[in-house]
Each structure stands twice: as structure tokens, then as C-alpha cells.
Amino acid sequence: MREIAVLDPACCVVGEAPLGKRDAETLADALRAVADPARLRLLSLISAEGEVCQCDLTRPLGLSQPTISHHLRVLVDAGLLEREQRGRWAFYRVQRQRLEPLSRALAPVR
């Protein structure tokens, strides 16, 4: 998978005007980062808790540690999670301001 560009908050609104090729590709990358059941569950779990240790994420999702690590990495690369290493564990927080442009891009135009 190529690197996921972090979506520009002012990128685009799908229903507003025809999307150019470049904007469509950036937005599709960002949407692909969330378009996965495990990643959506990780985002919602971490968002609900505020901050979560990686060690507390395997049990609620019922997935292996390497699988969780892969999904966390995709979300960090897309700018949707912030990662902080403390000793042996990594802690994660949702970057809400990065979810907002995705939501806005799909918002119906009034």
C-alpha cells in the first residue's frame, strides 16, 4: 500500500462541485483508511476512552496483537490517531480534527 496523504481540512465537499482527480485521490485514500471494520472499532473505542494503551486493545476486538498493530499504523499514517510511546507501551488518542474533513466531504449540500 502506498503512503496515505493526510487529508487537507479544506479539501473538498463531494456534493458541491465536480471533484478534480487529485482531490478525489486524496479523499479516497483518507476514506480507505477508515473503511475497515477493525479500524472503525479501534477509532470508536479509543475515542470513547479518550486515550488507550495498545495493551488494552486486543481483548475488546478479539484480534491478534500484530493485526491490531497493523490497523493502528494505518490510522496513525492517515493522521487519525496520535501515538505516544511511554516505556514499553504505546498510547493512542483520536485526532478528531482529522475526522472532521472526512465527515464534511460527505455532508449533503443544502
Place this chain on the structure above:
Amino acid sequence: MREIAVLDPACCVVGEAPLGKRDAETLADALRAVADPARLRLLSLISAEGEVCQCDLTRPLGLSQPTISHHLRVLVDAGLLEREQRGRWAFYRVQRQRLEPLSRALAPVR
């Protein structure tokens, strides 16, 4: 690809509470339907025009008719486009009320 379930408008908000497995899968399916540059461009073109004949979609996207047809079918199956056959051509309209639950699902919680 298995059939894409049409997203329940009341499905879920990612940041609100931990998503269950079923909701996460339905939402991921719906997001995958839009997480493609060609499909995002189709949605935005059709949305801007209101209604578009399939015959007018190949030129602006620079894709072949079979490729366009494939992407249109994915969007129709996901409930994001409405298709109406008139004589030899099909016409498409965006189902804005189907985009809204996607936007809401990704909206930051206040």
C-alpha cells in the same frame, strides 16, 4: 465482492460509543463504496448536475464505458445512486439522504 448492505441512517457515530462488530462491518461496507477516486468523482459530477445520462460520464472521467458501468453499479448497490432506464440510456441521481449517515458516522462528537 459480497453484496453491500445499504447503511441504516440511524447506524452509528464512530466517536460516540464503541462500535459493535455488526455496525462496524455495515459502516465499513458503505465507506468502501465511496472510498475510490472514480466513484467520488462520479458522485460529485452527478450531484453537481442533478441528473446525468450514463452517456455523458465517460468523457469527463477519461475512463472506459465498462469501468464507469462497474463503478456506477457499486454506487447503485450501496444505495448512493438512483438509476432510471429511459430507452437506450440510463440516468443517475445522487441519493443525498444516503450520504448523510456516512457523514454523520464520521462527525466529531461535541
